[in-house]
Amino acid sequence: MTATDTAATDTAATDPLQAGFDTTIGHGDRIEPRDWMPDGYRRTLVRQIAQHAHSEIIGMQPEGAWIGRAPSLRRKAILLAKVQDEAGHGLYLYSACETLGVSRGELTEKLISGAQKYSSIFNYPTLSYADVGTIGWLVDGAAICNQVPLCRTSFGPYGRAMIRICKEESFHQRQGYELLMTMMQGTDEQRAMVQESVNRFWWPALMMFGPPDDESPNSAQSMAWGIKRNSNDDLRQRFVDMSVPQAAALGVTFPDPELRWNDERGHHDFGQPDWDEFMQVVKGNGPCNTQRIAHRRKAHEDGAWVREAATAYAAKQASVATAGGAA
Numbered sequence: 664m665t666a667t668d669t670a671a672t673d674t675a676a677t678d679p680l681q682a683g684f685d686t687t688i689g690h691g692d693r694i695e696p697r698d699w700m701p702d703g704y705r706r707t708l709v710r711q712i713a714q715h716a717h718s719e720i721i722g723m724q725p726e727g728a729w730i731g732r733a734p735s736l737r738r739k740a741i742l743l744a745k746v747q748d749e750a751g752h753g754l755y756l757y758s759a760c761e762t763l764g765v766s767r768g769e770l771t772e773k774l775i776s777g778a779q780k781y782s783s784i785f786n787y788p789t790l791s792y793a794d795v796g797t798i799g800w801l802v803d804g805a806a807i808c809n810q811v812p813l814c815r816t817s818f819g820p821y822g823r824a825m826i827r828i829c830k831e832e833s834f835h836q837r838q839g840y841e842l843l844m845t846m847m848q849g850t851d852e853q854r855a856m857v858q859e860s861v862n863r864f865w866w867p868a869l870m871m872f873g874p875p876d877d878e879s880p881n882s883a884q885s886m887a888w889g890i891k892r893n894s895n896d897d898l899r900q901r902f903v904d905m906s907v908p909q910a911a912a913l914g915v916t917f918p919d920p921e922l923r924w925n926d927e928r929g930h931h932d933f934g935q936p937d938w939d940e941f942m943q944v945v946k947g948n949g950p951c952n953t954q955r956i957a958h959r960r961k962a963h964e965d966g967a968w969v970r971e972a973a974t975a976y977a978a979k980q981a982s983v984a985t986a987g988g989a990a
């Protein structure tokens with residue numbers, strides 16, 4: 664019987680446990696895997712960390728498609744390293760999720776059956792090489808805005824994974840920006856390619872922060888639990904304010920006629936993304952949803968022999984160790 668089952672069947676016993684949990688959260692301290700936690704807290708974390716892990720893994724696909732077409736050995740090496748980092752991020756996060764009692768195998772099944780989601784952004788195609796730079800700059804940039812506050816999230820393994828991930832994400836953002844800056848110093852055709860790419864990715868990047876606060880029903884509870892530290896709209900505003908001067912330095916514009924500095928607020932005003940499009944993409948009807956999942960499923964099936972061989976090897980090692988111990 665797990666701690667969670669105990670809590671569910673013995674209501675009287677949950678009060679001191681709940682009080683202890685509330686005190687830890689109230690002090691801004693961390694909950695660790697062996698601590699008691701409410702079922703809802705555990706479920707929310709599993710959903711959020713799994714979705715995050717899946718995003719890292721699916722996010723390898725749009726950029727991975729350009730590894731074989733990178734224009735130089737240097738660009739190929741950078742892109743390869745970046746895509747490998749994303750695989751590593753997925754693994755840290757699946758490991759964090761395992762401490763909550765859910766195996767990586769179960770999570771993978773939920774991803775490829777469509778039962779769990781990943782970030783909507785990775786359902787958009789990468790149509791030109793400039794997209795590699797734009798994804799680094801805007802998509803990894805938006806991820807950093809979302810994830811830096813998560814370094815202080817209340818669940819220990821998640822927060823610790825985020826510290827390492829954020830360091831690598833900031834490298835990703837800079838390599839994207841540097842790539843775009845190089846292209847902007849090239850030919851008119853290259854500059855046009857960058858602007859076209861930014862035009863396609865700007866709105867989907869804003870959608871990465873999730874729906875507006877008044878349409879995000881789970882946010883308040885996540886913030887009360889210290890899982891989430893800032894609201895969707897606050898993070899979106901931070902991202903816009905950060906990106907506008909970077910766009911000016913690059914020499915590109917964002918496709919938003921409402922985007923302007925508001926002196927009174929001390930922030931940029933900006934238009935709303937197409938939230939109907941966002942809901943369609945989340946529901947599985949984006950341009951690449953089917954392709955992304957089919958690719959992930961095939962990779963999982965193609966890797967079955969590796970998992971079987973590793974399991975057989977581990978069993979053999981264990982039996983050798985047992986035989987050795989008995990002798």
Ligand SMILES: [Fe+2]
Nearest residue numbers: 719748749752
């Ligand atoms: Fe990542």
Ligand SMILES: [Fe+2]
Nearest residue numbers: 749803832835
């Ligand atoms: Fe990244």
